[in-house]
Amino acid sequence: MTKARRPHRGRKDVTVVSLLLLVLATVLGTTPSSAAAADWWTPTARPAPDSGIDVTGEPFTGTDAQGKVRGFVDAHNHLMSNEAFGGRLICGKPFSAAGVADALKDCPEHYPDGTLAVFDYITHGGDGRHDPAGWPTFKDWPAYDSMTHQANYYAWVERAWRGGQRVLVNDLVTNGVICSVYFFKDRGCDEMTSIRLQAKLTYDLQAYVDKMYGGTGKGWFRVVTDSAQARQVIQQGKLAVVLGVETSEPFGCKQILDIAQCSKEDIDKGLDELYALGVRSMFLCHKLDNALCGVRFDEHGLGTAINVGQFLSTGTFWKTEKCTGPQKDNPIGDVAASKAAADLPAGTEAPRYAADARCNVRGLTGLGEYALRGLMKRKMMVEIDHMSVKATGRVLDILEAESYPGVISSHSWMDADWTERVYAVGGFVAQYMHGSKEFSAEAKRTDALRDKYGVGYGYGTDFNGIGDHPAPRGADAADKVVYPFKSADGGSVIDRQTTGQRTWDFNTDGAAHAGMIPDWIEDIRLVGGRDVVDDLLRGAESYLGTWGGTERHQAGVDLAKGASATASSAEFSLFTSYAPGRAVDGDAGTRWASDWSDDQWLRIDLGATHPVSRVTLQWERAYGKAYRIELSTDGVTWRTAWSTTAGDGGLDTARFTATPARYVRVQGVTRGTEWGYSLHEVGVHSG
Secondary structure, eight states, X not given: XXXXXXXXXXXXXXXXXXXXXXXXXXXXXXXXXXXXXXXTTSOSSOBSSOOOOOEESOOOOSOOTTSOOOOEEEXXXXXXXXXXXXXXXXXXXXOOTTOHHHHSOOOGXXXXXXXXOHHHHHHHOSOOOOOOOOXXXXXXXXXXXXXXXXXXXXXXXXXXXXXXXXXXXXXXXXXXXXXXXXXXXXXXOOHHHHHHHHHHHHHHHHHHHHXXXXXXXXSSEEEOSSHHHHHHHHHTTOEEEEEEEEESSGGGOOEETTEESOOHHHHHHHHHHHHHHTEEEEESOBSBOOSSBOBOOOOHHHHHHHHHHHHHHHSSOOOEEOOSSSOOOOOOOOGGGXXXXXXXXXXXXXXXXXXXXXXXXXXXXXXXXXXXXXXXXXXXXXXXXXXXXXXXXXXXXXXXHHTOOOEEEOSSOSOGGGHHHXXXXXXXXXXXXXXXXXXHHHHHHTHHHHHHHTOOOEEEOOTTSSOOOOOOOOTTOTTOOOSSXXXXXXXXXXXXXXXXXXXXXXXXXXXXXXXXXXXXXXXXXXXXXXXXXXHHHTHHHHHHHHHHHHHHOOXXXXXXXXXXXXXXXXXXXXXXXXXXXXXXXXOTTOOEEOOSSSOOEEEEEEEEEEEEEEEEEEEXXXXXXXXXXXXXXXXXXXXXXXXXSOOOSSEEEEEEEEEEEEEXXXXXXXXXXXSOOEEEEEEEEOO
């Protein structure tokens, strides 16, 4: 989201008291807390000085009356992205052994007045100027519209946990192209090197918090690697932290002039490494088209900059086409009007895009499908935000065909028309951290779907992810947040949050950092009503339901593989065979093809009677627009189990009530092309 930049504010002189606090932060280090040690949620040795939490009361523990966990889900955050993009794009750290003064300081090049905060004004306009001083004054940052300053200091995340958040997905993130073109960096740009470092630092943060509570395993910040472990952590009232990956060229899978720079072996090796690091969800593509899939475009100034990066990385700009369905990718910004165009080689002109051509021509590639199935093999969840419409449709086709629930939309980066398909397969949906009015309106728009599928809701804050956050609604708003207020579960009292000399008020500061999440949720309650908050409190259970279903998934037995098949006809060729058996040989590279007329059929003999409830069809370009799935126990009497008149090719999944059958027939009614019917593979399943 792009919002107006805040006006420049002059720099305030650092006081003598401020300097003394800085010295104390370095010299004193960790000291005993003055809080009551008997409270399990209160550390016995918090560093001093440090940020306040400003929440009183015990965090809720255990489960509800139905045995389900409670709590909010931040399904998309970037705790360690200060280590990404060359290490100098996001300024400040989520924690430091040297204390808060070291953690919450600006990048060196932002001094004295932010003139060189280049990324801010490239993506947002304006001049990027700001007071760089962090601790203890925080005059200009963190702020809801500051894109390059630390918003995930550990104590702010702690406040979010104390306010009811129980799951946090830490997406390890970087972008090699942004790193390479950004003026300031203190390390190399290899994406996997950054991912490894961010994973390590997440575990280091866990140890840092544990130390405050007396030893390993005692802190509230718990990295989890399976859904059962996550449930145990949440039942204890603590925060379950899940590792994800959101990077543009994972495993080196970039493309140059449409040529993939990675192999299946690279993908397997990369997925194995990520799994060993504890990663359990990932994006296959992000921002730039890569060797795995095409992306959903960014808009406005950021989209312009990313499109330039796309060219610098791949040698090609984004390419668009008219969409074939209701889903659309985002419109692309005007490259010619952007300062980012200066990074293009001399003589290179960026394309202009037709307003009615909104879809990326690139979808899921063969390597992308291999990577997707690699995630499924490892029981990992796939993130479909940032995928192009064409790629998302193919991914959902595959997941539906395999009844695989492990799909996440974590921060409003998929077309909303996909939402029901995500829910239907067992996936989880979270909305970007929009302002309370927009968030509540979108939550209510999809409320009927959540009721239909019995699921909760999540939010994706995307803190440290180069995006804006909810702006203040004003101290004079009729339904403003009144401090102190009770947490959403009713068990804690939340007051204004103070760090150093700065106290934040949601009404006048908006969502300046992760510690303002409870305040934002209270704002949602006031604006959108209690029902929206209750759906969010059910988010932890729904997220873990998707994760647990993913872990329990078993690949179904294909009853049709290797079975006997006959057909009404088979296209003749001197060079290859299009015989009926090619559609059930387990080889996606072969196919059955019929004569070029409408009334054609393919019949499969399963060899014995089985309960059949699902048939998958992988069409070649010659697909069926209208066709039926018919079942029989004797090959003589047939009944229609499923039919469509709106086939569009690709991978179709026909689901119906389990029915005894030995014979399965695909009966073509109307062709979708001038050719006949052609199927690479037909699968038949009992469940």
